[in-house]
Amino acid sequence: MYSEADAELPFVAEADEAVLIGPPPAKLSYLNADAILAAALSTGARAIHPGYGFLSENAEFAAQVIAAGLTWIGPPPAAMEQMGDKIRARNLMAAAGVPVADGSAEPVTDADEAESLAKRIGFPVMIKAAAGGGGIGMSVAVDSQQLRSGFETARARAERFFASPAILLERYISSARHVEIQILGLADGRVIALGERDCSVQRRHQKVAEETPSPGVDAGLRERMLATAIRAGEAVGYRGAGTVECLVDTQTGEFVFLEMNTRLQVEHAVTEMVTGIDLVEQQLLIADGSDVSFDPGSFAVLGHALELRVYAEDPVRFLPSPGTITQWEEPAGAGVRVDSGYVAGNTVTPHYDPLLAKLVVHAPDRAGALVRAMEAVAEFAVAGLKTNLPFHADLLNSEEFSSGDYDTSVVSHLRP
């Protein structure tokens, strides 16, 4: 299914059957549950894979899909609902023995309340939308004044983007790595963990590059994090692919639960490269009630994988750069995988996310992966609009990133 804005894109031509579901604004097309269900029913589809973004974490939509007699390729709507609200998820995780940062146990409704809570937690604090995602409305406050303005901004954005003004506060960890665990809830009820991904390379709280294994996680920490992620999945009766996001405090080496993404992640490809497991295939098998395609008791993690998100944005200020692609030549070769959505001649519209492609490399070790990534970035030729490929070249060449000793502030050091 596609919107009018995407009619010319390769995914429409590649599909056996394609259904137009509405005009460019997402709320009239990709967020229009009725149009999507009608398209599924008119084509005789038996299942819906929600991808990532849009309605993929919408429990109400998942329930509608099931009520329409279709298979929902995702977790049970109840698990999505429990994890969809960040405050509820924090409370649930704390009860299951998963470490959470000091913060709100219920929504903060006004600025005065926010201020007294912040004083109890201790500045700096993180302000977030309870129903949020993608870093929208998130900010750090170092004092009461910043807290009040950040609170109002977060409320306005939360209302607009997530239709819920609920806000939470959390203790801010000044130097952290963003490390997440891939879990799979199997059809028989077991929950397994397929290793971690380090997603600390972020701009505007949105991921730009991800790697696995994390250079900041040792064997002992990994073991504890994977065990915790499994407990988190078990606490909500999880099925299918999900991700438990955590922050690792680089000073203490301890980790806290951040949130759970009840869907496939954009960066799932790095896990696929080191495990050889096709995660989308597992999602389909689990949704069908079948066994996964590998032995859940023994699988190997081999080598190092790195993903670079190629965005349509200028590589200095990271401002959106929609436009028409006049040249598109992808790198190829051993250990190089490109998942892309565009070819030369396509127009990238301002309506959706700036993600053009995911450049993923795999090598026996991290040093080898970095070299392979540098070569692939140099080979990737895109013209007609600006991309962040020059930023990726700078990232790979930086001492901070190549040393492996970096945290979520790495992008701000490269682009002060």
Next chain:
Amino acid sequence: MLWEVRVTEIRAEMVANVWKVVATEGDSVADGDTLVILESMKMEIPVLAEGAGLLTRLAVAEGDVIQEGDLIAVIE
């Protein structure tokens, strides 16, 4: 006696949707005031007054799709 009237045209830097029109035609604006908020690729981009003056024209409305180089506002 000669009066110099400096006219500043503010144009779009990129293709975008007009999310919010904050200012009103006829307003006196200060340098750096937010006139309009654009949205492109899920990012809000405020359009600011480049100098103080009288906002004599606002060429966009909420919901418009504007192209790079399109006129957004005129300040005199």
